[in-house]
Amino acid sequence: MLLIPCPHCGERPEIEFTYGGEAHLVRPADPSTLDDAAWADYLYMRTNTKGVHAERWRHARGCGRFFNALRDTTTDQFLGSYRIGEPKPALSMGEPR
Amino acid sequence: MSRWRTASGGRIDRTRALAFRFDGVRYEGLAGDTLASALLANGVHLVGRSFKYHRPRGIVTAGAEEPSALVAVRRDGARETPNLRATQVELYEGLDALSQNRWPSLARDVGRINDWLSPLFPAGFYYKTFMWPKSAWKSVYEPVIRRAAGLGVAPTEPDPDRYAQCYAHCDVLVVGAGPAGLAAALAAADQGARVMICDEQSEFGGSLLADRHATIDGASAAAWVARAVADLAAHPRVVCLTRTTAFGYFPHNLIGLAERLTDHLDAPAPQAARERLWQVRARSVVLATGAVERPLVFPGNDRPGVMLAGAARTYLNRYGVRVGDRVVLVTATDAGYQAAIDLRDAGVAVVGIADLRPTVSGELPAAARAAGIEVTESATVLGTSGNRRVAGITIARTTSAGTGGDRRTLACDAVLMSGGFTPSVHLFSQSRGKLRWSDDHQAFLPDRSAERERSAGACRGATDLAAAIADGLEAGAESAPTRTAAARRITARSPRSADRGYLGAVPLASDASQKSFVDWQHDVTIKDLAIATREGFRSIEHVKRFTTMGMATDQGKTSNLNALAIVARAIDAPIPSVGLTTFRMPYTPTTFGAFAGPSRGDLFDPVRRTPIHAWAAAAGAVFEDVGMWKRARYFPERGEDMHAAVARECRAVRSACGLFDASTLGKIEVVGPGAAEFLERLYVNSWANLGVGRCRYGILCREDGFIYDDGVIARLAADRFHVTTTTGGAPRVLAMMEDYRQTEWPDLEVWLTSTTEQWAVIAVQGPDAREVLRGCVEGIDLDAAALPHMSVAAARICGIEGLVMRVSFSGELGYELNVPADHGLGVWKAVHAAGAAHGITCYGTETMHVLRAEKGYIIVGQDTDGTVTPDDAGLSWAVGRKKPDFVGRRSLQRQSMQAPDRKQLVGLRPRDGRTLLDEGAQVAERPDQRPPMRLVGHVTSSYQSAVLGVPIALAMVAGGRARLGQTLYIPMPGGDVEVEVVSPVFYDPKGERINA
Amino acid sequence: MSKQRFSALSLLRRSLGGHRSWEPQWRKSEPKPAYDVVIVGGGGHGLGAAYYLAAEHRVGRIAVVEKGWIGGGNTGRNTTIIRSNYLFAESAALYDHSVKLWEDLSQVLNYNVMFSQRGVMMLAHTVHDVQVFKRHVHANRCSGVDNEWLTPEEAKAFCPPLNIDPDIRYPVLGAALQRRGGTARHDAVAWGYARAASELGVDIIENCEVTGIRRDAQGRVEGLETTRGSIRAGKVGVSAAGNTSAVLSLAGVRLPLESYPLQALVSEPVKPVFPCVAMSNTIHAYISQSDKGDLVIGAGTDAYTSYTQRGALHINMHTLDAICELFPMFRRLRMMRNWGGIVDVTPDRSPIIAKTPVPGLYVNCGWGTGGFKATPGSAHLFAWTIANDAPHPINAPFTIERFRDGHLIDEAAAAAVAH
Numbered sequence A: 001m002l003l004i005p006c007p008h009c010g011e012r013p014e015i016e017f018t019y020g021g022e023a024h025l026v027r028p029a030d031p032s033t034l035d036d037a038a039w040a041d042y043l044y045m046r047t048n049t050k051g052v053h054a055e056r057w058r059h060a061r062g063c064g065r066f067f068n069a070l071r072d073t074t075t076d077q078f079l080g081s082y083r084i085g086e087p088k089p090a091l092s093m094g095e096p097r
Numbered sequence B: 001m002s003r004w005r006t007a008s009g010g011r012i013d014r015t016r017a018l019a020f021r022f023d024g025v026r027y028e029g030l031a032g033d034t035l036a037s038a039l040l041a042n043g044v045h046l047v048g049r050s051f052k053y054h055r056p057r058g059i060v061t062a063g064a065e066e067p068s069a070l071v072a073v074r075r076d077g078a079r080e081t082p083n084l085r086a087t088q089v090e091l092y093e094g095l096d097a098l099s100q101n102r103w104p105s106l107a108r109d110v111g112r113i114n115d116w117l118s119p120l121f122p123a124g125f126y127y128k129t130f131m132w133p134k135s136a137w138k139s140v141y142e143p144v145i146r147r148a149a150g151l152g153v154a155p156t157e158p159d160p161d162r163y164a165q166c167y168a169h170c171d172v173l174v175v176g177a178g179p180a181g182l183a184a185a186l187a188a189a190d191q192g193a194r195v196m197i198c199d200e201q202s203e204f205g206g207s208l209l210a211d212r213h214a215t216i217d218g219a220s221a222a223a224w225v226a227r228a229v230a231d232l233a234a235h236p237r238v239v240c241l242t243r244t245t246a247f248g249y250f251p252h253n254l255i256g257l258a259e260r261l262t263d264h265l266d267a268p269a270p271q272a273a274r275e276r277l278w279q280v281r282a283r284s285v286v287l288a289t290g291a292v293e294r295p296l297v298f299p300g301n302d303r304p305g306v307m308l309a310g311a312a313r314t315y316l317n318r319y320g321v322r323v324g325d326r327v328v329l330v331t332a333t334d335a336g337y338q339a340a341i342d343l344r345d346a347g348v349a350v351v352g353i354a355d356l357r358p359t360v361s362g363e364l365p366a367a368a369r370a371a372g373i374e375v376t377e378s379a380t381v382l383g384t385s386g387n388r389r390v391a392g393i394t395i396a397r398t399t400s401a402g403t404g405g406d407r408r409t410l411a412c413d414a415v416l417m418s419g420g421f422t423p424s425v426h427l428f429s430q431s432r433g434k435l436r437w438s439d440d441h442q443a444f445l446p447d448r449s450a451e452r453e454r455s456a457g458a459c460r461g462a463t464d465l466a467a468a469i470a471d472g473l474e475a476g477a478e479s480a481p482t483r484t485a486a487a488r489r490i491t492a493r494s495p496r497s498a499d500r501g502y503l504g505a506v507p508l509a510s511d512a513s514q515k516s517f518v519d520w521q522h523d524v525t526i527k528d529l530a531i532a533t534r535e536g537f538r539s540i541e542h543v544k545r546f547t548t549m550g551m552a553t554d555q556g557k558t559s560n561l562n563a564l565a566i567v568a569r570a571i572d573a574p575i576p577s578v579g580l581t582t583f584r585m586p587y588t589p590t591t592f593g594a595f596a597g598p599s600r601g602d603l604f605d606p607v608r609r610t611p612i613h614a615w616a617a618a619a620g621a622v623f624e625d626v627g628m629w630k631r632a633r634y635f636p637e638r639g640e641d642m643h644a645a646v647a648r649e650c651r652a653v654r655s656a657c658g659l660f661d662a663s664t665l666g667k668i669e670v671v672g673p674g675a676a677e678f679l680e681r682l683y684v685n686s687w688a689n690l691g692v693g694r695c696r697y698g699i700l701c702r703e704d705g706f707i708y709d710d711g712v713i714a715r716l717a718a719d720r721f722h723v724t725t726t727t728g729g730a731p732r733v734l735a736m737m738e739d740y741r742q743t744e745w746p747d748l749e750v751w752l753t754s755t756t757e758q759w760a761v762i763a764v765q766g767p768d769a770r771e772v773l774r775g776c777v778e779g780i781d782l783d784a785a786a787l788p789h790m791s792v793a794a795a796r797i798c799g800i801e802g803l804v805m806r807v808s809f810s811g812e813l814g815y816e817l818n819v820p821a822d823h824g825l826g827v828w829k830a831v832h833a834a835g836a837a838h839g840i841t842c843y844g845t846e847t848m849h850v851l852r853a854e855k856g857y858i859i860v861g862q863d864t865d866g867t868v869t870p871d872d873a874g875l876s877w878a879v880g881r882k883k884p885d886f887v888g889r890r891s892l893q894r895q896s897m898q899a900p901d902r903k904q905l906v907g908l909r910p911r912d913g914r915t916l917l918d919e920g921a922q923v924a925e926r927p928d929q930r931p932p933m934r935l936v937g938h939v940t941s942s943y944q945s946a947v948l949g950v951p952i953a954l955a956m957v958a959g960g961r962a963r964l965g966q967t968l969y970i971p972m973p974g975g976d977v978e979v980e981v982v983s984p985v986f987y988d989p990k991g992e993r994i995n996a
Numbered sequence C: 001m002s003k004q005r006f007s008a009l010s011l012l013r014r015s016l017g018g019h020r021s022w023e024p025q026w027r028k029s030e031p032k033p034a035y036d037v038v039i040v041g042g043g044g045h046g047l048g049a050a051y052y053l054a055a056e057h058r059v060g061r062i063a064v065v066e067k068g069w070i071g072g073g074n075t076g077r078n079t080t081i082i083r084s085n086y087l088f089a090e091s092a093a094l095y096d097h098s099v100k101l102w103e104d105l106s107q108v109l110n111y112n113v114m115f116s117q118r119g120v121m122m123l124a125h126t127v128h129d130v131q132v133f134k135r136h137v138h139a140n141r142c143s144g145v146d147n148e149w150l151t152p153e154e155a156k157a158f159c160p161p162l163n164i165d166p167d168i169r170y171p172v173l174g175a176a177l178q179r180r181g182g183t184a185r186h187d188a189v190a191w192g193y194a195r196a197a198s199e200l201g202v203d204i205i206e207n208c209e210v211t212g213i214r215r216d217a218q219g220r221v222e223g224l225e226t227t228r229g230s231i232r233a234g235k236v237g238v239s240a241a242g243n244t245s246a247v248l249s250l251a252g253v254r255l256p257l258e259s260y261p262l263q264a265l266v267s268e269p270v271k272p273v274f275p276c277v278a279m280s281n282t283i284h285a286y287i288s289q290s291d292k293g294d295l296v297i298g299a300g301t302d303a304y305t306s307y308t309q310r311g312a313l314h315i316n317m318h319t320l321d322a323i324c325e326l327f328p329m330f331r332r333l334r335m336m337r338n339w340g341g342i343v344d345v346t347p348d349r350s351p352i353i354a355k356t357p358v359p360g361l362y363v364n365c366g367w368g369t370g371g372f373k374a375t376p377g378s379a380h381l382f383a384w385t386i387a388n389d390a391p392h393p394i395n396a397p398f399t400i401e402r403f404r405d406g407h408l409i410d411e412a413a414a415a416a417v418a419h
Helices: A036-044 B035-041 B110-116 B136-148 B179-190 B206-210 B221-234 B309-317 B335-345 B363-370 B426-430 B465-479 B526-534 B540-547 B560-570 B592-596 B613-618 B642-655 B675-682 B730-744 B769-774 B821-834 B845-854 C008-016 C044-057 C089-109 C127-143 C152-158 C186-199 C241-249 C313-326 C372-388 C411-415
Strands: A003-006 A010-013 A018-022 A052-058 A066-072 A078-083 B013-022 B025-031 B070-074 B080-085 B095-099 B162-175 B195-198 B238-241 B244-250 B254-260 B273-287 B291-293 B306-308 B326-331 B349-355 B379-385 B392-398 B404-411 B414-418 B421-423 B434-438 B443-448 B453-455 B517-519 B622-626 B629-634 B658-661 B666-671 B695-701 B707-717 B720-725 B751-754 B759-765 B791-797 B800-806 B814-820 B841-843 B903-910 B922-924 B935-945 B950-958 B967-972 B975-982 C034-040 C062-065 C120-124 C148-150 C174-178 C203-205 C210-215 C221-226 C229-238 C258-267 C277-280 C285-289 C295-301 C334-345 C352-355 C361-365
Touching: A003 A066, A003 A078, A018 B730, A052 B730, A066 B730, B013 B035, B025 B035, B035 B309, B162 B179, B162 B465, B162 B592, B179 B195, B179 B206, B179 B221, B179 B273, B179 B465, B195 B244, B206 B221, B206 B309, B221 B238, B244 B426, B273 B465, B273 B592, B291 B309, B306 B309, B309 B326, B309 B335, B309 B414, B326 B335, B326 B392, B335 B349, B335 B363, B335 B414, B349 B363, B349 B379, B349 B392, B349 B404, B379 B404, B421 B443, B453 B465, B517 B526, B517 B560, B526 B540, B526 B560, B540 B560, B540 C186, B592 C313, B592 C334, B613 B629, B613 B821, B622 C127, B629 B642, B629 B845, B642 B658, B642 B841, B642 B845, B642 B935, B658 B821, B658 B845, B666 B675, B666 B730, B675 B720, B675 B730, B707 B730, B707 B791, B707 B800, B720 B730, B730 B751, B759 B769, B759 B821, B769 B814, B769 B821, B800 B821, B814 B821, B845 B935, B845 B950, B903 B935, B922 C127, B935 B967, B935 C127, C034 C044, C034 C221, C044 C062, C044 C186, C044 C361, C044 C372, C062 C186, C062 C229, C089 C127, C089 C186, C089 C372, C120 C127, C120 C152, C127 C148, C127 C174, C148 C152, C152 C174, C186 C203, C186 C372, C229 C241, C229 C372, C241 C258, C241 C334, C241 C361, C258 C313, C277 C313, C285 C313, C295 C313, C313 C334, C352 C372, C361 C372
Parallel strands: B013 B095, B162 B195, B162 B273, B195 B238, B273 B453, B306 B414, B326 B349, B326 B414, B658 B841, C034 C062, C034 C229, C062 C203, C120 C277, C229 C361
Antiparallel strands: A003 A010, A018 A052, A052 A066, A066 A078, B013 B025, B070 B080, B070 B095, B244 B254, B254 B273, B291 B421, B379 B392, B392 B404, B434 B443, B622 B629, B658 B759, B666 B720, B666 B751, B695 B707, B707 B720, B759 B814, B791 B800, B800 B814, B903 B950, B903 B975, B922 B935, B922 B967, B935 B950, B967 B975, C120 C174, C148 C174, C210 C221, C221 C229, C258 C295, C258 C334, C277 C285, C285 C295, C352 C361
8 A cells, every 4th residue: 555645635545545647638728629639649648657657646535635746657656746736846856765 | 291392491381281183183282382393292293295296294394484284273163274384373272283185084195196106297297288188178187186286175164253454653663573673673662763563473582482592681592582572562662463474565664464363262252353454554664584494405305204403493492392302414504503402402312413515613513523413524315214204314425426425324203404594585575675696695685675674683694693683773773763862782692603504406316216395385396396497497487387386385485495596506597597486475374354354244345325224124125235325226015026016116106106215316516606617618518507496417428428427407506506416426426526626627616515425315206296295395386387397496395494406307297305314314204294195105216217217318327338428328409519618528529429320229119018128138130140140239228117018128229219110129048029119208208297 | 399299198208207308398599680570578468479470370480579588477467267258249259269269279289278167257246237247148148159147046056155145245146157268377378379389480589678669761660679689570569468558659659558556366275165267346356266276366456557566455455355255264264475467458448459550560458457368369369460461350449549439349338337
């Protein structure tokens, strides 16, 4: 069970959270201007990063808020987390525990 | 007292004799014994049969690494536990143990024939045969293999025992309470840390419990342990857990502990939990897991009576048991000599020591020689003798030519072996720490940590007692969050010992006719490993899988490193390049019940009940599970089956009035200046134009355009919507709403609140509904003009402030009364009483389903399946055409979503007017097809319509709406059923009743 | 290498020589400079594809490159359940193609893969489950795939340890049984394909990780960079399961995939006690008993993507509480070993066996939690697709483009959720 750093509440066990998938996928402002391929890209294509992955979590059984986190998918160590709307931090922001 | 029990010493209680049985024979042991020590004290060495060859097997070790002595322990019919290690089973009065994998008896086991036929059963033989004739695999070969395999017998009755679980947090978790672990815990506690220390054994002390020679802080090992344990126990910030195995190391320093609470008691309290599973989140972890002595791989090394030297020493010093009268030591370590010396001091004849090393010097060998024990250097073992117990051993000297010289056979009744020590790096490796090969230690040692963790003592190669204790002290102090107190010092002295050991088969073993076992339990010999490498299996993982080496219940604790060395030698590669098999949890087998814990019966998953549940249950309702909810499915009256009850309930609703508990509907309040815009963007419908006090049926799609949920949404105020969802859908709809609100549209001022549990919902449906409610509802006009279909108003309902929604899922004049959940039952009872004069009838979900199907209303998840668009379901009227965007809109614009041959919702009527279709039945265009048939759809809902007197069905059929009037075919095992495609609205197509 | 047939007779004969005359089951190959087809990924799917390319399509020089040891990925990390009673015709055809190949595989490969058709029973716990499984039963019957409905009593008769007490939290309301379903020996599948392929001249190159995919000026694949040097290749087929995204990103190809941890565990071995395979999707329990006697139990995926090949403790706890609820006599048995794999999951949980946008580059991925059962069928169809540069009719629906066009094959959505 991961220990997940909620930027609002601090570290909490994984069972308090729901996973929200890849971060920074922004819903197109006007989807009707996209062709089918571009729309499918938004809907389905994922980087599936092997390494440091920016991802969304929701502290569903805590503060209820979504946030973004950086996690190394080859070790499951978190490098940090940040609030929705904040830019993805540079990688030097934290050391893995 | 048995003649194998010493006169004094040890940690057993000589005043408390305990009777126990093994295979039905009564024996006596002492309090403090394990089953293994008690059996040895009675001279019993034969305790089991091996997995494949059914060879007689004895006790090899004195601990958790035991590969051989597995037994079943039976308390009663439901409490029989197979595959327990006799070395870990604590003796209690009346213990009843059984040997395994033998028939008809342990002493005479017909399975032994496998041993004589063993040339036919080398590693992996089953991949090469049993293929002809093909049909015989299932009928003959596999059943025979299955019967032969397996070890113990699984219980057949439900386990009545209880299992507990808990969480804990600490600064420092110390795993292992041997010298290094005790030192670490003391040092961490000195610094004020919150410490937990656990050990798998019944008492703390580890190797010190069997050490007669060491002195620590001037005291004997036993005295020091007692003091350390007392200090820790008295410390307010230290938790000590005995009989507790750290079985798994999970990410971010979560350690799983399994604590055995009652297995050592003769009469556990009936309510006492048998085991407790701890999930410990530790700031730091100190692994003081020690090292396991390695067997030597020589011909005939598996006979009962052949055991590890350290185990023999433990049986003597800790349990007061001599493992034999005449013993031979085969060793590659100095530590082995300690066992020989201790046994000799206890009056056992040590008839010889065969040391594999070319020259032997040092404190312990010198002491052995001084005691007159003959030591043979450059020795090897050519074989052993004895049937159910070792009776002799043949040793020789290896010469430069490689052949054995000075061949001698020594009569003995026990053989001790000491091949070196394998650090227990299981948990370290589970934590994803990196191991490195140490030539000095001939072992893999912890290198780089992945977690905040530190190994200490023998598990990182510090086998010398003083070094292990110093390492533990350092680890404990380092792991504490703060270092304020002065560092503790402990002085220790034990005989110096050179224990680099020996890896792989002894010289000349491969020439011997007797088998040399590497993995006792799975009967893997050096020949099997040779076959594996010959057949091209080079990676140790391949060798393991091909030979099953290390895959038995001991997971190779005593065998892995020897196997690795043998394979490395066979393919002429350095050991590290052959690799190391992965360490996986659990460290030792861990009870399923401990993982499951209290999660059983009603606690398996929370049960959600409505406020009206108890009333419905008292009224005889039959319930169904919908999500976590229990919903009343129907209310049978005397003698009715479901069909009769449902028909009666349906008629009542259509002709008079029905009462239905709709409290499980999901409810979400969407509030704020942005509420209308929020729903506008989310749902397919238009919301801006919905007047206050009005309701609308809403459809929610996923971004892929498929229906996700539906429900009526009421506008309570300009900035306040009461959204209802399907019963199972509320959590996921709320989660989806939160996702869009927080991450896509933070610009909208809107708040979401789940109100599912806050409102009880009572549906009153039927032509008499208005009349029934007239006496119940105050403050609003119920007439159609004032409160038309799809409207909502606040009112007093049976004296309670609530909401009256005029909505209908039955097609009749209908109301849904929303009252605070605490008043749900009271209002329900009041309405029920008020309706008595109208013959008000309670109905359940089954009738609700029939009524809605008669009206062609879909159930999301039954008529839709995650591949259905609003248009497919005939709901394109609900889609806001003029909206620029909503979730799913772009996907619905794809060509495939508008194809004319998409499956569309239609009604089906059997041509014969009688046949009730099977839900899930398939729909075909052409009759009389054979598989594979061309199919055009499937039946989603099917009921006997009471009001129409015929069966009706809803179906998803390709291009269905263009097929009205067509005949289609439902292929059933008994033949096709002819159906006519009709509108899905079977009843009151003009909607006159609903608007009454 | 001379062909050494496996049989009871050969076993007997070689036992007289102390089994000293067995030869390596597959050649240890060094990479050659060039091949006609290189398969990336030495699991069952990749080795099988190489075998069928050699045996049925005779495409010339073929190699399989594997970054570790063959069969070390999901092939060796699953619960070996085999069935084909899928709902959609496309899926049922795909998996049934596989089951038919399984039925002869031991004989075809001359390697006993221990395909054991002991029956796979899927348990229904709610009215909704009953509706879904009956739809499966009808759809399968009409497609010629065996699948039958059992009452709780019939389910109990077929699987005696099953708890059909109507008062448990989620009582068993019935079951869908596919008698042709069962299990097989996972390692044997990889080794059997490797041996048969090797005998047909396929080079099997272990400890060889792909680090680059080379393309010519027109964008066509022309070779691979590996940790063991450059390899020219006319065609490259990627069959890399959880690592597919990483491998294909080397060619700039993006896929609708996410990789999740999936765990499984075994109990200590016991005498035969569980005669079939039982699955419960509703409460997440998957169990059978291996020929060795272990109860083999599948857990669910973890919630988050990961390449660590391990999962969380609470996932196992949930799996075992479900097992103990359905089979309460197993509560005293003990977990012997737990492990994790990396499963690659598509948005509709159906696989992709297709050409990629890069000419000469093919992909077989997205098998999620159900890849083992498909091994022979998947391999066979992938070989066909590579050899013909076009899909076989059975895998034609399983393209990458279906996500763009909306032609999803969504078994999980079809099983839907409680209403």
